[in-house]
Amino acid sequence: MSxxxxxxxxxxxxxxxxxxxxxVALFPVFLTVVxxxxxxxxxxxxxxxxxxxxxxxxVGYETVLQQGDFIGYFQNSLVVTVVxxxxxxxxxxxxxxxxxxxxxxxxxxxxxxxxxxIMIPIRLGTVAILQGMVAAGLVNTLTSLxxxxxxxxxxxxxxxxxxxxxxVSDDLKNAGRIDGLSEYAIFFRLVLPLVRPAMATVAVxxxxxxxxxxxxxxILAPGEATKTVTLGAQMFIGQFVTxxxxxxxxxxxxxxxxxxxxxxxxxxxxxxxxxxxxx
Amino acid sequence: MGSLELxxxxxxxxxxxxxxxxxxxxKDGEFVIFVGPSxxxxxxxxxxxxxxxxxxxxxxxxxxxxxVNTPPAKxxxxxxxxxxxxxxxxxxxxxxxxxxxxxxxxxxEIDTRVAxxxxxxSLDPYLARRPAExxxxxxxxxxxxxxxxxxxxxxxxxxxxxxxxxxxRVQTRLEIAGLHRRLKATMIYVTHDxxxxxxxxxxxxxxxxxxxxQIGSPMELYNRPANIFVxxxxxxxQMNFIPAEKLGQSGAKTIGVRPEHIALxxxxxxxxxRVIHVEHLGADTxxxxxxxxxxxxxxxxxxxxxxxxxxxxxxxxxxxxxxRFDTNDRAIA
Numbered sequence: 136m137s138x139x140x141x142x143x144x145x146x147x148x149x150x151x152x153x154x155x156x157x158x159v160a161l162f163p164v165f166l167t168v169v170x171x172x173x174x175x176x177x178x179x180x181x182x183x184x185x186x187x188x189x190x191x192x193x194v195g196y197e198t199v200l201q202q203g204d205f206i207g208y209f210q211n212s213l214v215v216t217v218v219x220x221x222x223x224x225x226x227x228x229x230x231x232x233x234x235x236x237x238x239x240x241x242x243x244x245x246x247x248x249x250x251x252x253i254m255i256p257i258r259l260g261t262v263a264i265l266q267g268m269v270a271a272g273l274v275n276t277l278t279s280l281x282x283x284x285x286x287x288x289x290x291x292x293x294x295x296x297x298x299x300x301x302x303v304s305d306d307l308k309n310a311g312r313i314d315g316l317s318e319y320a321i322f323f324r325l326v327l328p329l330v331r332p333a334m335a336t337v338a339v340x341x342x343x344x345x346x347x348x349x350x351x352x353x354i355l356a357p358g359e360a361t362k363t364v365t366l367g368a369q370m371f372i373g374q375f376v377t378x379x380x381x382x383x384x385x386x387x388x389x390x391x392x393x394x395x396x397x398x399x400x401x402x403x404x405x406x407x408x409x410x411x412x413x414x
Numbered sequence: 415m416g417s418l419e420l421x422x423x424x425x426x427x428x429x430x431x432x433x434x435x436x437x438x439x440x441k442d443g444e445f446v447i448f449v450g451p452s453x454x455x456x457x458x459x460x461x462x463x464x465x466x467x468x469x470x471x472x473x474x475x476x477x478x479x480x481x482v483n484t485p486p487a488k489x490x491x492x493x494x495x496x497x498x499x500x501x502x503x504x505x506x507x508x509x510x511x512x513x514x515x516x517x518x519x520x521x522x523e524i525d526t527r528v529a530x531x532x533x534x535x536s537l538d539p540y541l542a543r544r545p546a547e548x549x550x551x552x553x554x555x556x557x558x559x560x561x562x563x564x565x566x567x568x569x570x571x572x573x574x575x576x577x578x579x580x581x582x583r584v585q586t587r588l589e590i591a592g593l594h595r596r597l598k599a600t601m602i603y604v605t606h607d608x609x610x611x612x613x614x615x616x617x618x619x620x621x622x623x624x625x626x627x628q629i630g631s632p633m634e635l636y637n638r639p640a641n642i643f644v645x646x647x648x649x650x651x652q653m654n655f656i657p658a659e660k661l662g663q664s665g666a667k668t669i670g671v672r673p674e675h676i677a678l679x680x681x682x683x684x685x686x687x688r689v690i691h692v693e694h695l696g697a698d699t700x701x702x703x704x705x706x707x708x709x710x711x712x713x714x715x716x717x718x719x720x721x722x723x724x725x726x727x728x729x730x731x732x733x734x735x736x737x738r739f740d741t742n743d744r745a746i747a
Binding site (some may be wrong): 304306307309310311312313314315316324325329 | 464466487492496499500502512516517520545560597
């Protein structure tokens with residue numbers, strides 16, 4: 136906003152609102168991280184206090200690293216998330232390109248059908264999915280999770296990407312056709328780089344629910360070898376006793392990889408937006 | 415080198431018919447311009463020639479060979495787009511060479527051809543730059559260079575000057591005219607700007623609502639328009655149309671007279687009228703009159719003239735330059 140138009144009071148109010156929202160959003164994260172570094176008694180005595188030399192303790196992290204195979208859980212989560220995002224982006228972009236670029240009978244209907252998944256939660260189909268996975272012999276494999284998450288992520292991806300692909304200049308695609316590029320080359324070399332900001336948006340929206348999901352790992356892949364981080368952290372939550380140190384430490388650790396991925400994608404997102412603005 | 419023959423080309427999107435049977439012949443080395451108001455189907459026709467749209471029916475022959483089932487890259491054409499359509503991820507040199515590279519041309523041959531085209535368009539200092547680092551005029555030159563490098567049978571231009579500012583438009587227009595003289599290539603050019611059409615074309619094709627209204631050289635269209643549409647479309651400011659009965663003329667429904675074929679006088683003349691508005695353009699003066707006989711009349715005078723609104727003047731049309739149109743809006747020869 137230009138200086139001439141910015142009223143100081145207005146700016147202050149906007150910042151106040153944004154700061155308030157940031158505090159509210161960050162508070163649970165802050166609480167989790169802070170308490171993961173405290174001893175068990177300190178957590179219950181003063182949950183809001185930051186760790187002091189007397190209350191500082193790494194017992195939670197020690198438990199997490201000793202009990203169970205947490206490195207393995209991280210690997211599982213990463214594999215599932217990264218492969219699912221890659222598949223969602225690839226297939227979502229391809230479907231979006233077909234829907235936005237080619238005129239064929241039933242185009243609109245197919246687009247609506249593919250977008251239906253945004254409105255209907257995939258968990259409604261859990262029983263059928265489980266039956267299918269059992270029949271296919273995929274229970275307790277990461278493949279089952281990847282398949283489900285890909286299906287879950289596709290509708291939104293197609294919806295967002297097809298809107299963006301409509302904005303890519305027809306002339307550019309036609310120039311490629313005249314120069315003898317195949318439709319695949321046009322898609323991968325001309326269109327995809329131009330919709331990169333949208334791809335980053337889709338990646339972020341897809342990634343977070345997958346990483347945080349507890350439901351499908353619990354149902355489809357609860358075995359020790361295929362546990363994800365969120366499921367792994369659950370073993371410290373008992374019916375009668377909960378090891379809060381361990382739970383909070385596990386959750387704090389679980390934030391890190393997803394933050395790294397987010398930073399990567401959001402930089403792409405910002406770069407895409409600014410490069411588009413200057414034309 | 416490059417001739418084109420279109421036979422009863424029809425194109426419909428759903429039930430909406432955009433091209434209603436186009437027949438056209440373009441001889442080798444001709445510069446043909448499709449001109450018409452927006453939505454007349456001229457761009458669609460160009461796309462059909464390029465192979466970017468399939469015609470619903472009809473035949474397209476390039477150099478005598480039927481190309482309806484040939485993909486665009488194999489038709490021996492090159493196209494220049496209004497939005498330049500340069501590949502954003504490639505530098506100028508690779509942008510120009512991509513078509514040849516795809517066709518499997520040897521590296522050395524590509525380099526020679528790119529060097530030749532870039533010298534022709536003075537693009538040498540920019541060969542290593544990306545399109546984002548070029549100005550609009552430079553980008554359009556690169557797009558033209560990309561077309562030259564392919565050494566096509568047919569050059570297709572889709573409103574190539576519309577995105578340029580006025581000064582650059584004139585300059586690029588000159589370059590395209592020079593290019594046509596030097597390459598002696600067949601060029602087909604789409605525009606909605608009748609000035610571009612008049613200045614560049616050997617042959618103008620006037621399109622309206624998906625059909626050809628008239629084909630002819632610029633001067634033919636100006637001097638002998640086939641109907642009211644062409645008469646009104648070619649020439650600026652627009653021709654004046656006067657109902658024939660107001661002038662007491664029989665045998666025609668409408669009389670057309672171009673603004674530059676009317677003389678003005680303060681003393682006497684055929685039609686008495688009052689000046690409504692005057693535009694002083696330096697070389698020309700455009701006077702708008704409300705006359706008793708004809709209603710609103712536009713008059714174009716050469717040089718500077720001191721008329722002001724509310725002046726009473728007499729307008730006299732040049733009898734030899736009147737155009738007469740019948741009840742079907744066709745010109746009467």
